Amino acid sequence: NAGVTQTPKFRILKIGQSMTLQCTQDMNHNYMYWYRQDPGMGLKLIYYSVGAGITDKGEVPNGYNVSRSTTEDFPLRLELAAPSQTSVYFCASSDWDRSSYNEQFFGPGTRLTVL
Amino acid sequence: AQSVSQHNHHVILSEAASLELGCNYSYGGTVNLFWYVQYPGQHLQLLLKYFSGDPLVKGIKGFEAEFIKSKFSFNLRKPSVQWSDTAEYFCAVRTSGGSYIPTFGRGTSLIVHP
Numbered sequence: 001n002a003g004v005t006q007t008p009k010f011r012i013l014k015i016g017q018s019m020t021l022q023c024t025q026d027m028n029h030n031y032m033y034w035y036r037q038d039p040g041m042g043l044k045l046i047y048y049s050v051g052a053g054i055t056d057k058g059e060v061p062n063g064y065n066v067s068r069s070t071t072e073d074f075p076l077r078l079e080l081a082a083p084s085q086t087s088v089y090f091c092a093s094s095d096w097d098r099s100s101y102n103e104q105f106f107g108p109g110t111r112l113t114v115l
Numbered sequence: 116a117q118s119v120s121q122h123n124h125h126v127i128l129s130e131a132a133s134l135e136l137g138c139n140y141s142y143g144g145t146v147n148l149f150w151y152v153q154y155p156g157q158h159l160q161l162l163l164k165y166f167s168g169d170p171l172v173k174g175i176k177g178f179e180a181e182f183i184k185s186k187f188s189f190n191l192r193k194p195s196v197q198w199s200d201t202a203e204y205f206c207a208v209r210t211s212g213g214s215y216i217p218t219f220g221r222g223t224s225l226i227v228h229p
Contacts, residue, residue, distance in 0.1 A: 033216070040124065042205060042221035043159075058216070090158060096215060103149055104207075104217065106158040 001026050004107035006091050012113045013081040021076040021110050023091030031094045032074040033104065034058075034066065036087040043090065049074055081114045088112070117142040119208050121220035128196055129228050136191040136223050138180075138206030145211035148189040150180055153203040153222075162204070165189065176200070198229045 007022045025032065030051045035043040045058030049068040063085060065077040074093075078085060088111050092104040118141045128134060140146065150162040163174025170182040180191045189206060203224050207217040 035219075040221065042121075043219040045216065048216055092159075103151075103161040103164055104159075106151075106160070108158045 003027065004091055004093055004105050006089075006107035006110050008110060009108065010111045012115060013078075014115060015081060015083065017081050018077070018079050019081070019112075021078075021089055021091075021112075023074045023076065023107060024072050025074075025091075025093040025105070026072065027093060027095070027105065028071060029093035029095045029105070030071070031096055031104075032068065033092045033094075034064070034074070034076045035090045035092065036060065036085075037090060037109075038087050046076065046089075078112075083114050086112060086114045117208060117210055117218055119206055119218050119220040121204075121206055121223050123223045124221065125224045125226075127226045127228065130198055131195050132227075134191070134193040134196045134200070134225070136204055136206075136225070138189045138191065138220060140187050140189070140206075140208040140218075142187075142208065142210045147209040147217075148180070148182060149207040149209075149217065150174065150178070150189075150191050151205045151207060153205065155202065159205065162191070196225075196227045198227050201225060201227045 004025045033048045034046040044060045047066040049055045088109050091107040094104045095102045120139045122137045148165040151159040152162045153159045163172050165172045165182045173179045203222045205222045206220040209217040
């Protein structure tokens with residue numbers, strides 16, 4: 001299994017540009033997540049999904065959009081890039097049932113710079 | 116809303132020193148607890164987790180953590196650190212109510228000098 005894969009690894013955007021960060025998992029997990037990591041600030045949840053067709057906002061959703069048309073894919077869209085969106089973005093997935101809870105599996109991250 | 120506090124933001128140790136990183140949370144109900152590690156330039160990986168049962172949990176690479184319910188704590192320990200333990204460590208808590216989405220602490224940066 002490849003686990004969680006993310007593309008691209010690095011990207012530089014100009015203010016106002018748009019882009020999509022791709023995330024794919026091959027573990028048939030129902031939960032998927034997008035986080036941003038800023039130095040000294042830990043992980044902030046942007047959006048999450050509990051299954052195909054279902055998404056919900058996390059702690060810092062403004063400026064982002066997501067979709068979940070399949071179990072495997074959970075792309076994150078930036079419509080009008082702003083310098084405040086310069087960060088490292090991590091996608092994660094996990095399985096879940098009421099009797100146990102498995103850990104999150106993280107992708108390698110996308111380092112985004114907005115100039 | 117629940118919160119997770121990691122009070123030590125930066126820790127610097129020499130090799131062979133003992134390590135304890137604090138993690139406290141604010142939720143009073145049933146919790147699942149996790150410690151993740153992020154080595155320089157890499158993604159987060161699970162160190163250990165607590166779901167139920169024995170409150171002393173052993174993880175990979177000699178790490179362990181103890182869940183103390185009365186103190187709302189889940190501190191991470193290692194008796195003797197190595198240079199290769201240099202990394203960022205994150206505590207995460209998932210509660211039994213709400214959306215089942217884990218909340219992460221801000222992280223602790225550990226530097227181990229050889």
